[in-house]
Amino acid sequence: xxxxxxxxxxxxxxxxxxxxxxxxxxxxxxxxxxxxxxxxxxxxxxxxxxxxxxxxxxxxxxxxxxxxxxxxxxxxxxxxxxxxxxxxxxxxxxxxxxxxxxxxxxxxxxxxxxxxxxxxxxxxxxxxxxxxxxxxxxxxxxxxxxxxxxxxxxxxxxxxxxxxxxxxxxxxxxxxxxxxxxxxxxxxxxxxxxxxxxxxxxxxxxxxxxxxxxxxxxxxxxxxxxxxxxxxxxxxxxxxxxxxxxxxxxxxxxxxxxxxxxxxxxxxxxxxxxxxxxxxxxxxxxxxxxxxxxxxxxxxxxxxxxxxxxxxxxxxxxxxxxxxxxxxxxxxxxxxxxxxxxxxxx
Numbered sequence: 001x002x003x004x005x006x007x008x009x010x011x012x013x014x015x016x017x018x019x020x021x022x023x024x025x026x027x028x029x030x031x032x033x034x035x036x037x038x039x040x041x042x043x044x045x046x047x048x049x050x051x052x053x054x055x056x057x058x059x060x061x062x063x064x065x066x067x068x069x070x071x072x073x074x075x076x077x078x079x080x081x082x083x084x085x086x087x088x089x090x091x092x093x094x095x096x097x098x099x100x101x102x103x104x105x106x107x108x109x110x111x112x113x114x115x116x117x118x119x120x121x122x123x124x125x126x127x128x129x130x131x132x133x134x135x136x137x138x139x140x141x142x143x144x145x146x147x148x149x150x151x152x153x154x155x156x157x158x159x160x161x162x163x164x165x166x167x168x169x170x171x172x173x174x175x176x177x178x179x180x181x182x183x184x185x186x187x188x189x190x191x192x193x194x195x196x197x198x199x200x201x202x203x204x205x206x207x208x209x210x211x212x213x214x215x216x217x218x219x220x221x222x223x224x225x226x227x228x229x230x231x232x233x234x235x236x237x238x239x240x241x242x243x244x245x246x247x248x249x250x251x252x253x254x255x256x257x258x259x260x261x262x263x264x265x266x267x268x269x270x271x272x273x274x275x276x277x278x279x280x281x282x283x284x285x286x287x288x289x290x291x292x293x294x295x296x297x298x299x300x301x302x303x304x305x306x307x308x309x310x311x312x313x314x315x316x317x318x319x320x321x322x323x324x325x326x327x328x329x330x331x332x333x334x335x336x337x338x339x340x341x342x343x344x345x346x
Contacts, residue, residue: 005057007102012038015097027192029166037090044069058098061108066091066115081118088115128271133258134159140248146213151244153210154225158265161197162272162290163187165238165265171224173215178204195288241265 003009016035020026045060046053048068066088073079073087092112099106129137138155142148158168167187175186183204184196199207215222219233226233227240242265249263260267273286 003054005059008056008058011098011101012094014101015094019097033086034090034094037087038094040073040087041066041069041091044072048072058105058108061095061111063111063114066112070115070118085117088112088117126270126274127260127262127264127267128274129260129263129267130258130271131275133252133256133260134271136252136256136259137248137263140251147244149210149213150225151248153206154241155245155248155268156203156206157185157199158268159272160199160203161185161187162269162276163197164189164269165241169223169225169235169238169241173211173218173220173222173224176207176224178207238265 016031016038020031020034021028042053042056045051045056045065048065049056049060051060070084070088073084079087092109092115095105095109095112099109138152141152141155143152154168157163158165161168163185164187167189170188171185177184177186182198183201184198186194186196188194211224214226215224222233223235225236227236228234245263245265249259253259253261269290273290276286277283
């Protein structure tokens with residue numbers, strides 16, 4: 001297979017397999033995210049230009065193609081503004097690296113810099129559920145079964161800590177400290193940020209019961225939550241978590257109208273934070289607890305609470321109230337796996 005622009009693929013490989021993991025020392029999840037974006041963009045270039053993968057070159061990269069790619073993501077894949085801006089940032093970052101390695105190619109980075117980032121509107125509500133809904137959801141798993149026991153404890157820990165789904169999935173037994181007056185877990189968050197999150201004594205009891213059943217061998221190199229395939233224990237996937245959380249929410253919805261139509265793992269984090277705010281926990285403390293790098297991110301819970309109060313007031317203010325009366329691209333299936341693996345795109 002003759003490659004038209006071998007330098008492009010060589011730089012892709014260096015960027016994904018050497019520069020990001022070794023020189024920038026970013027996490028494997030970040031490398032995976034960057035690889036996915038660059039794959040999508042290259043496949044889009046193939047599709048929109050009716051080219052094979054081997055025929056793609058730097059000449060196909062332009063302001064027009066990047067804007068078209070972002071529009072395709074928005075229209076065909078229904079990506080939100082945050083995702084669109086992330087994809088754009090990844091493309092820019094790669095082209096900046098290209099310009100650093102090959103100065104004569106710096107124009108590609110300058111062109112990408114002309115593509116404006118989307119400015120998202122501030123969302124005044126957050127997807128969440130009430131504590132009553134949580135109680136009904138947690139009553140669905142059967143703790144007498146292994147899966148039911150695991151799923152129940154996972155949801156308890158996810159809510160109690162307000163941690164991200166990936167942070168709980170990466171949790172190791174050594175990260176759970178229970179033999180102290182103030183038990184806590186250690187999570188490894190975004191940007192290699194490490195933080196300690198307190199857990200309730202009831203959660204500790206659930207943890208000990210879970211560990212007694214699932215970690216009898218006390219293997220410290222096995223994640224707290226795992227799946228067993230052919231006798232080998234692997235970190236449980238986020239897809240698996242999403243499946244059982246959706247299942248229990250669906251069961252709970254039949255008896256509790258407070259359970260939202262769509263429940264996701266991240267909603268546990270939002271719900272915990274919002275409930276803490278309503279009970280008087282200061283925003284700076286919630287920000288630190290959630291691992292937000294900027295307090296501005298946490299302010300959404302204050303805005304959300306205000307918006308919900310406004311909606312509730314409007315709902316009970318009928319039309320006869322004096323105030324009311326006052327006027328005044330489709331992804332291409334390429335058989336180029338070997339080429340992608342060779343240059344780090346797989």
